[in-house]
Amino acid sequence: MGTWLDNGVFYEIYPQSFNDTNNDGIGDIPGIIEKLDYIQELGCNALWLNPCFVSPFGDAGYDVADYCQVAPRYGTNDDLVRLFDACHERGMHVLLDLVPGHTSIEHPWFKESCKAAPNECTGRYVWNDNVWAPMEVKGISGVLRGISERNGAVGVNFFSFQPALNYGFAEITEPWQSAVDSPEALATRQAMKDVMAFWLERGVDGFRVDMAGSLVKNDPGQEATIALWQDMRAFLDEKYPEAVLISEWGEPDKTIRAGFHMDFLLQFGTSHYMDLFRRPEHSTAEPHPFFSREGKGDASEFVATYKRNLELTNGRGLMCIPSGNHDMERMRRYLDPDEMKMAFAFIMSMPGCPFVYYGDEIGMRHLDVTSVEGGYMRTGARSPMQWDDSANHGFSGAAADDLYIPEDPAADAPTVAAEMADEHSLWHEVQKLIALRQATPALGVTAGIEFVYCEKDAYPLVYLRTAGDERVLVALNPAGRPVEIPCAFEAKSVLYTLGDAPELAGGTLRMPPASAAFFAVK
Ligand code: NOJ
Numbered sequence: 001m002g003t004w005l006d007n008g009v010f011y012e013i014y015p016q017s018f019n020d021t022n023n024d025g026i027g028d029i030p031g032i033i034e035k036l037d038y039i040q041e042l043g044c045n046a047l048w049l050n051p052c053f054v055s056p057f058g059d060a061g062y063d064v065a066d067y068c069q070v071a072p073r074y075g076t077n078d079d080l081v082r083l084f085d086a087c088h089e090r091g092m093h094v095l096l097d098l099v100p101g102h103t104s105i106e107h108p109w110f111k112e113s114c115k116a117a118p119n120e121c122t123g124r125y126v127w128n129d130n131v132w133a134p135m136e137v138k139g140i141s142g143v144l145r146g147i148s149e150r151n152g153a154v155g156v157n158f159f160s161f162q163p164a165l166n167y168g169f170a171e172i173t174e175p176w177q178s179a180v181d182s183p184e185a186l187a188t189r190q191a192m193k194d195v196m197a198f199w200l201e202r203g204v205d206g207f208r209v210d211m212a213g214s215l216v217k218n219d220p221g222q223e224a225t226i227a228l229w230q231d232m233r234a235f236l237d238e239k240y241p242e243a244v245l246i247s248e249w250g251e252p253d254k255t256i257r258a259g260f261h262m263d264f265l266l267q268f269g270t271s272h273y274m275d276l277f278r279r280p281e282h283s284t285a286e287p288h289p290f291f292s293r294e295g296k297g298d299a300s301e302f303v304a305t306y307k308r309n310l311e312l313t314n315g316r317g318l319m320c321i322p323s324g325n326h327d328m329e330r331m332r333r334y335l336d337p338d339e340m341k342m343a344f345a346f347i348m349s350m351p352g353c354p355f356v357y358y359g360d361e362i363g364m365r366h367l368d369v370t371s372v373e374g375g376y377m378r379t380g381a382r383s384p385m386q387w388d389d390s391a392n393h394g395f396s397g398a399a400a401d402d403l404y405i406p407e408d409p410a411a412d413a414p415t416v417a418a419e420m421a422d423e424h425s426l427w428h429e430v431q432k433l434i435a436l437r438q439a440t441p442a443l444g445v446t447a448g449i450e451f452v453y454c455e456k457d458a459y460p461l462v463y464l465r466t467a468g469d470e471r472v473l474v475a476l477n478p479a480g481r482p483v484e485i486p487c488a489f490e491a492k493s494v495l496y497t498l499g500d501a502p503e504l505a506g507g508t509l510r511m512p513p514a515s516a517a518f519f520a521v522k
Helices: 029-034 036-042 077-089 108-113 183-201 223-239 252-258 300-312 337-347 376-381 416-421 426-439
Strands: 010-013 046-049 066-070 093-098 142-145 153-156 206-209 244-247 262-264 355-357 448-453 461-467 470-477 483-486 491-498 503-505 508-511 515-521
Touching: 029 036, 029 077, 036 426, 066 077, 066 183, 077 093, 093 183, 093 244, 183 223, 223 244, 223 252, 252 262, 252 300, 300 448, 337 426, 337 470, 337 491, 337 515, 416 426, 426 491, 470 508, 503 515
Parallel strands: 010 046, 010 355, 046 093, 093 206, 206 244, 244 262
Antiparallel strands: 142 153, 448 461, 461 470, 470 515, 483 508, 491 515, 503 508
């Protein structure tokens, strides 16, 4: 790609919960600026901020009421620009969260669109023409009816208060459905280009795009959605060629064609990401993650899917592997901090940009807390960052009862201060792994990968990373038992080990229980 993304290691910040500087119990943008040194010391050089715009916060800000205005609880637009500048001064970059598929019902566009008299927002959302009629449309999860003077029901994308913006229909089956190139669908597209331009003009480096595959409705193969993003990309290439787009989509063969730089490995769908560190979403099955010491996991389906995606994209299917995010349970619910070291050895040695979810670097726990702002089970992964052992773990000077989400009440709740003071901590392992990744081109974002050993229900996991003449063999044995496999590589040196040192010699790889090694090989 030849951009800063080639060395990108991201840190995802849920702004509500990172650092509160005005003591109102909720994090803010000045709080993020205050912690940039910390993020840089860890080794991350880019940020993804969850939506920080004006919103009624029914879905924690994924219900936007004004795309161009920072929510007062986080600060001002000037604060956000100061954050961009402060990052750029440090050689860091920032992605905002673009939510192009839906807005809040409080967005002025939506209020206009509810009116009986035709106006410029009449076609901005997916409305039918009869309030009593059902709406059976792929990509629409329900409708809102009885809330408007106009005669119609409006489709929603996610929660009931997130009406779907109208980018048109690939297959038109009802008279009220717009074509993808209808004036109203093109007007929505232009409005979203204007939103991107607004923030790019102010210095943002790009966007993580929410539900990027959801825009065109009745689009089974998603070709029309791909074409739409190609057009968005062409717009960016003309005016803001450096702008980065990373998709929440989970199908790299589509997203690379659509013009995204990278796609996320998702916790749902076909990726088998959850086999590695957790258990499938909404499952009540006994969890057996591959990275647990119990050694009952299986990474083979994950690897098979990963390989298929690489083939489908001629090796360009760069997938970002997150340690977690604001939508899934914390990794710590399934793995202890030592097991998490191994998980990070994997994350930091795979292609694509790795994403560290705030607090995962210290092993923050998933909390059992009441839902806040539409979080439901996700709320437990959104609790305030634990900085030190002062009041509210240094997150906020507010009264504990006024915090956005309660802090981890455990006496042994991990903190940044304690983790940084202990040279054997998870924090130091993550820091070491990021530094090694940045110093080793073969471990980088675009370097090659070939899987060497990954058998069903078996350990270890072994893969080769390559860049030019540099070849690094990554061998991971999370299981609490020794394993041995035939392995023809010849080690030149050992770049990294975790646990007792594995041996690669005489055509055999011998790995002690819970051990990892990165070998430079011939
Ligand atoms: C995905 C986001 O990550 C999630 O938090 C949000 O609730 C949905 N999209 C709806 O925008």
